[in-house]
Amino acid sequence: MPIKSYLAHPHEGKKQELIDALLALKNCEVIPAENKDILIVITDTADNYQDEILKEQIEAIASLKLLAMVSGFNTPKNN
Amino acid sequence: MYTSLTNRRSFIKKMAALSAMTAAATMFPGIIFAAQQEEGLPKGGNLDWKKAPCRFCGVGCGVLVGIENGKAVAVKGDPNSTVNKGLCCVKGYHSVMAMYGKDRLTKPLVKKNGTYVETSMEEALDLIASKMQETIKDHGKDAVSIYGSGQWTIPDGYVASKLFKGCIGTNNVEANARLCMASAVTGFLTSFGIDEPMGCYEDIDHADVFVLWGNNMAEMHPVLFSRLLDQRLKRGVKIIDFATRTTRTSMAADKSIIFKPQTDLAVANAICYEIIKNGWVNKSFVEKHCNFSKGLTNMGYGLEDNYKFTDKPEKIDFEAYKAFLEDYSPEQVEKISGVSAKDIKYMAAYYGDPNKKVMSLWCMGMNQHTRGTWINNLVYNIHLLTGKISTPGNSPFSLTGQPSACGTVREVGTLTHKLPHGVVMNKEHREFAAKIWDVPVENIPAKPTYHTVEMFRALDRGDIRFMWIQVTNPMVTMPKLKRYREAAKKEGRFIVVSDIYPTPTTDIADVILPSAMWVEREGMYGNSERRTQYFEQMVEPPGEAMSDTWQLIEVAKRLGYEKQFYYKKETHIEEIYNEYRRHHDNKKHNLAPLEVLKANPGMQWPYVDGKPTQWRFNAKYDLACSNGEDFHFYGKPDGKAVIWQRPYEPAAEEPDQEYPYWLNTGRVVEHWHTGSMTRRIPVLHKAMPHAYVELNPKDAKRMQIKTGDKVRLTTRRGDIVLPASVNQRGVPEPMQVFVPFFDENMLINDITLDSFCPISKEPDYKKCAVKVEKA
Numbered sequence: 035m036p037i038k039s040y041l042a043h044p045h046e047g048k049k050q051e052l053i054d055a056l057l058a059l060k061n062c063e064v065i066p067a068e069n070k071d072i073l074i075v076i077t078d079t080a081d082n083y084q085d086e087i088l089k090e091q092i093e094a095i096a097s098l099k100l101l102a103m104v105s106g107f108n109t110p111k112n113n
Numbered sequence: 114m115y116t117s118l119t120n121r122r123s124f125i126k127k128m129a130a131l132s133a134m135t136a137a138a139t140m141f142p143g144i145i146f147a148a149q150q151e152e153g154l155p156k157g158g159n160l161d162w163k164k165a166p167c168r169f170c171g172v173g174c175g176v177l178v179g180i181e182n183g184k185a186v187a188v189k190g191d192p193n194s195t196v197n198k199g200l201c202c203v204k205g206y207h208s209v210m211a212m213y214g215k216d217r218l219t220k221p222l223v224k225k226n227g228t229y230v231e232t233s234m235e236e237a238l239d240l241i242a243s244k245m246q247e248t249i250k251d252h253g254k255d256a257v258s259i260y261g262s263g264q265w266t267i268p269d270g271y272v273a274s275k276l277f278k279g280c281i282g283t284n285n286v287e288a289n290a291r292l293c294m295a296s297a298v299t300g301f302l303t304s305f306g307i308d309e310p311m312g313c314y315e316d317i318d319h320a321d322v323f324v325l326w327g328n329n330m331a332e333m334h335p336v337l338f339s340r341l342l343d344q345r346l347k348r349g350v351k352i353i354d355f356a357t358r359t360t361r362t363s364m365a366a367d368k369s370i371i372f373k374p375q376t377d378l379a380v381a382n383a384i385c386y387e388i389i390k391n392g393w394v395n396k397s398f399v400e401k402h403c404n405f406s407k408g409l410t411n412m413g414y415g416l417e418d419n420y421k422f423t424d425k426p427e428k429i430d431f432e433a434y435k436a437f438l439e440d441y442s443p444e445q446v447e448k449i450s451g452v453s454a455k456d457i458k459y460m461a462a463y464y465g466d467p468n469k470k471v472m473s474l475w476c477m478g479m480n481q482h483t484r485g486t487w488i489n490n491l492v493y494n495i496h497l498l499t500g501k502i503s504t505p506g507n508s509p510f511s512l513t514g515q516p517s518a519c520g521t522v523r524e525v526g527t528l529t530h531k532l533p534h535g536v537v538m539n540k541e542h543r544e545f546a547a548k549i550w551d552v553p554v555e556n557i558p559a560k561p562t563y564h565t566v567e568m569f570r571a572l573d574r575g576d577i578r579f580m581w582i583q584v585t586n587p588m589v590t591m592p593k594l595k596r597y598r599e600a601a602k603k604e605g606r607f608i609v610v611s612d613i614y615p616t617p618t619t620d621i622a623d624v625i626l627p628s629a630m631w632v633e634r635e636g637m638y639g640n641s642e643r644r645t646q647y648f649e650q651m652v653e654p655p656g657e658a659m660s661d662t663w664q665l666i667e668v669a670k671r672l673g674y675e676k677q678f679y680y681k682k683e684t685h686i687e688e689i690y691n692e693y694r695r696h697h698d699n700k701k702h703n704l705a706p707l708e709v710l711k712a713n714p715g716m717q718w719p720y721v722d723g724k725p726t727q728w729r730f731n732a733k734y735d736l737a738c739s740n741g742e743d744f745h746f747y748g749k750p751d752g753k754a755v756i757w758q759r760p761y762e763p764a765a766e767e768p769d770q771e772y773p774y775w776l777n778t779g780r781v782v783e784h785w786h787t788g789s790m791t792r793r794i795p796v797l798h799k800a801m802p803h804a805y806v807e808l809n810p811k812d813a814k815r816m817q818i819k820t821g822d823k824v825r826l827t828t829r830r831g832d833i834v835l836p837a838s839v840n841q842r843g844v845p846e847p848m849q850v851f852v853p854f855f856d857e858n859m860l861i862n863d864i865t866l867d868s869f870c871p872i873s874k875e876p877d878y879k880k881c882a883v884k885v886e887k888a
Contacts, residue, residue, distance in 0.1 A: 036796075037122070038206075039129035041137055043346055065130060067137065068145045074133040076126055082796040099346070102200050102339045105132035105189035 036085045040075040040092075041102045048097035049073070055095045061088055075101070128160075132189040132199070164191055164714060165648035166638045167205045168631040169785050171263070171513030172196060172334050173640025174205055175714040178632055180651050185209035185632060190336075194714040196314055196644065202335040204785055207794045211630070211785075212652075214793030218613060218627035219656025229625065234657045237624055238664070241581070242671035244607045244623075248579040249281070255562055258285035258577050262584035263293065263515030263522050266636030267645070268689040269583065269661040270521035272678070274533065276665055279550035280674045284529045284537055284562045285577065289585040290515060290522035291565040295875035296480040297511040298523055300489020303426075303872070304497075304755050307701065307748025308523050311729040312472075312508030313642040313717065317344060319506025320472035322351045322463045326492060327377060327478020327879075329843075331361035332782035334476070334512055338362070353460060355380075356478065357879075358777065358807075358851055359844040370460070371846060374775050374880045376450035378484055379761035381491035382441035383450075384461040388498050389435055393465030395500030402744050403497050404751070405434045407758035414483050414765035414868035418570050422871035429758060437758045449761065464495050470506030471496075476514060477779065481879050486872035487759035494756045502754075503731040503744060513641045514786070520639015524702075525693065529568075530561035533696035537561060549695050551677055564874035566592070566867050573600030581609040583661045584628070588617035589787040589857050592876045593830055593867035611661050616789045617857050628661055629654035635686040636662070637710065643726075645704055646715035662689070700737035701747065764880040765868035768848065772828060772882035774812075775849040778861050779878070781842070788855035804856035805838040808885070809847045813839040816887050823888035826850065828864040828881055834888045835859055850885055854878070 044052040049071050056064045056075060061084070065074040075092065079085040093101060134146060160179040167174040175194025179187030188206050192199035221237035222229040232240075248256050259273050265288065277286045301308045317323075317340045330338040342365065344350045354366035355377070363369035372380055388394060408424040415422075443454035443461075463469050473496065479488045492509050493502075501507035513519055526533050535542030538559060547554040563571050569591055571577040580601075591597045601608055601621040610622035613630045633654035639645045654660075659667075666685065669678040680688045687707055694704045697718070705716035705725070717725035721736040730746050732738040738745035746754040768775055783801035784791040791797045806824050808816075818824060822837045835852060845851045852861040866881040 035122070037125050037129050039133035041133060041200075043343075063126070063130075065134075065146055070137075070145075072137055074130060074137065074146070076129050076133070078122065078126055082799065086796070086800065100339070100342050102343075103203065103206060104199060104201060105129050105187075105206070 036077070036079055036082060038077045038085070039104045040077070041104060042073040042075045042092075042098060043100040044071055044073070044097050045099045046071075052095060052097040055097060056092065059088065059091055062092070160187060163632075163649065163651050165632055165651070166516060166640065166646035166715065168208045168211065168516060169204045170334060171515050171518055171641045172337050173516060173638060173642070173644055173646060173715065174201065174336050175646070176201060176205055176208070178209060178651055183652055185212060185652055191714055196640070196642070196715070197336045198340075200336045200339055203782060203797070204791060205336070207791070207797055208631070210794045211790035212633065214614060216614060216793070217655050217658075218615065218625060219658055220627060221657065222625040224623045234659060237626060238667045238671060241609050241624055242668050245579055245668070245672065248607065252578050254281055254283045255285060256577055257281065257283060257579040258287070258563070258568060259581045259583070260565070260568065260585065260587065261286070261288040261527055263288060263290035263513065263518030264584045265517060265521045265527070265661065266638060267517060267520050267525055267693065268636055268686050269665070270525040270527040271533065271689055271693045272662055272665045272669070273583070274525060274527050275550050275677065276669045276674065278532070278537070278557050279546065279552045280556065280669065280672070280677055282556045282558060284558050284560070285568065286527050287529055287563065287565045287568050288522045288527045289565070289587065289590065290518040291528060291874060292481070292590060292876060293477060293514045294480050294511065294518050294523070295528075295873035296482060296485025296489055296870050297513075299486040299870070299873040300493065300511070303486060303757065304490050304493040305730075305746050305748045309519060309643055310508070310510050310641065311503045312510055313727045314340070315727060316472050316506050316508035316510065317341060319470055320350065320508065321469045321506070322353065322471045324353045324355060324460060324463070324471065324473045325362060325366070326473060326475040327356050328474050328476045328512065329356070329360040329362045329779070330474065331365055333514070333780055335782060337512070338365070351463070353463075355460070357846065357849065361842065368459075370452055370456045373449070373451045374777070374849070375482075375484070375764040376446075376452075376761065377479065377488055378491060378759065379441060379446045379449045380452055380457060381488065381495065382438055382761065383443050383446040383457045384464060385491070385494050385498060386438040386441045387443060387458055387461035388465050388495065389438065391461075391465055394498050398500030398744070399431070399498060399756070401742060402746060402753055403756050404753045405429045405431060405756050405758065407437075410760055410762065412871040415566070415871055415874065416765065416868055418574065419567070420871075424872060434756065434758055464499055464501065471501055472506065473509045474512060476512040478879065480511070480875055481877050483765050483868050483870055483877045483880070484759070484762055485870040485875050485877075487757070490757040490759050493754070497754055497756050503728050505728065511641070516640065517638035519641060519643065520637065520645055524639055524697070529564055532557070533693060546696065549692065566869055566874065566876060569597040569600060572606060573597065573603070575603070575605065578605060579607045581611070582618060583611040586616045586618045586787040586789055588621055589854065589860060590862060591867075592862055592865040592878060594860060594862040594865075595831060611664055612789070613658070614789050614793060616787070617860070626664055627656060627658040628664070629658045633658065634660035634662070636660070637690065640715070643717045644715040645710060645718060647707065647710035662686070765877065766866055766881045768882045772884045773848060774883045774885050776826065776828065776865070776881050776883035777845065777849060777851045777879050778854050778865060779851065781853045781855060784853075784855040786855065787857065792855070804835055804853050804859040804861065806835040807838045807841070807843050807845050807851040809845050809849065810840050811847050812885070813837065816885070818887050825886045825888040826852070826864060827884040827886070828866070830864045830866065833859060833861060833864055850883065
């Protein structure tokens, strides 16, 4: 059950567009910076397969310029 | 205390958010998040976070390992680390999972009548010591050898060198870093007289242009590449990918320039030609700080056993060098390299522009090269001619692939010719080492024995009878592997392998020792930017697994060297590090005290007067400079760096009618080298389950090959069948193929060539001739 956090950089002028696209995805939370063009993205998926699919979906967003992973937690299901 | 699943997950999500906010704050000072988002973020929790350098590549990212109930359960980038500033790549994030594979080796195994039998560690160590004694008695001390690794910790390599060179008295000490950065070492030594980069990662924050010389940073050094991309977002820097194959790096770069294999030599000379022709030479810098030299040419390729080469440097002057470059005009080089004269001039103009700071970065593309030393020299030439060196943002920078290729192999000196300080050929250096090691100086032989390829050839011939292999997997990585696999299996050879998982190398072992991995023991790594990083033992190793350091100490004691291996179990790492520091007790290489390493995310050497040195050879930053000038290349007796006249020469084996393609091999982002750890991490294994052969789409179409179809590759060494990859991750040029080497079930090195750079002795894994057919 992976939980990961990323820093997401939007293309110029596309910050809101990127926020909207990310919020439309299931299992994805967004924390935008107030004064910089950067977002924090938290993903919370049931298994590695879903995690991979979600990452692919994020990377396919046109307004996304760069996605950098910061941390990951692989929590056991019974924990 | 009971914690519900919901609360637990919510807590972890907040931890993840906190990590990201901390990383963002490090990268974007002053960044603000909405107040409500920062409310309620956890401050601690049950996880105990401890700092360590990452286990994998040579970037040396600082990570924080989350420990819970005696188990490492989480990893995050360390925001206090200036290396990665809180970022973490896919391998780093999964690094703790590499410790918990189901088939971890936990008991020593001894081969008896063809099968492995569990034994106690005491018995296994006794057997190793007695076999070493027997071999020395029957065949001489040069019949025993140790083959280590750039993944050895500093104490591992140090005790190995002390035991073999100082006590036993053989220079049969080598490490797998010979296969990945020996050309960088000889490049530094020939150009500057002293090893390792003059700059540091902070150069990334100052440079305006980055030229990547055959370096797929997006996959091999993803965190540093993120820093480059970050600088492009912030400052609009330019990234030029100069390579033989289109990769993720090419796709992310501002400009991709493709050259024909081996012709980087010609292009580098053409850039120098342009710099001189256009008057971009920094004359005062060159006059004050540089000499010009030429060496022997047509050196051969080391293909035959017992091949020997010694260069004969000869001083030349600027005019002779300029005349030599007349053969390398962009228009002439375009014909050799396939790089347009326009693109050569484009690169030269950036190097030549006095208002642009340029960083050159490279790794295996330049090092695994039959003229690896030369191409390193040639890139330094560019920076020396323009004076763009040893200042923030002006930096020729060789990256390393392993976490302690620099710290252990280069700095401790675990190569046949090396000592921790200096070389075995130098009497004063031998005396200095012998004094610290408390051994008679006569113990240390004055002649190097075998570099890595020759060491395995010696095993084949029977000159070497005993080999101890630690933290590396040569039965996947050696070029022309078939010969060396058969060699290891020959009668009368005794092989010890220390590792954490079964590998093709443990398959050839007579004794397998289970090793403690990474934070299961205490140690230090040294990264690409001269940063030494300490990590404590955080969890217990499984079963009888023992650190490689302590395995060597136990055997040393059994061999009768109790006096030299006086270390106590509880404090041996500290004792070893303090002893090792004495070898580098000078302004050019002083290492930080252990307490400083413990308190910081690593510290760069030279560490002088309580401060690290970021830019060597620059008097403003480097206290070892003593010539009264702005710059002092103190590795050379006259304090001057060398601009080398080095020509273009072809590769050892080029495509012909019978084998018409180039074969190039390398790595992928998901797997660490031979995959012995990362293939046991389900998510990484699933993302990249097996090797493949990348073909150019035109070639694939002509041969009616689609992705997944079986393709047979045949070289003069044999053949192999792999699934095709067309227009997937990387795209080779027409008549070239690329195969990653991580897959032990598809051993591409069975068919590669064991040619090497005659100066560095590093093999060329990037070029040989191959026939390609649909299988």
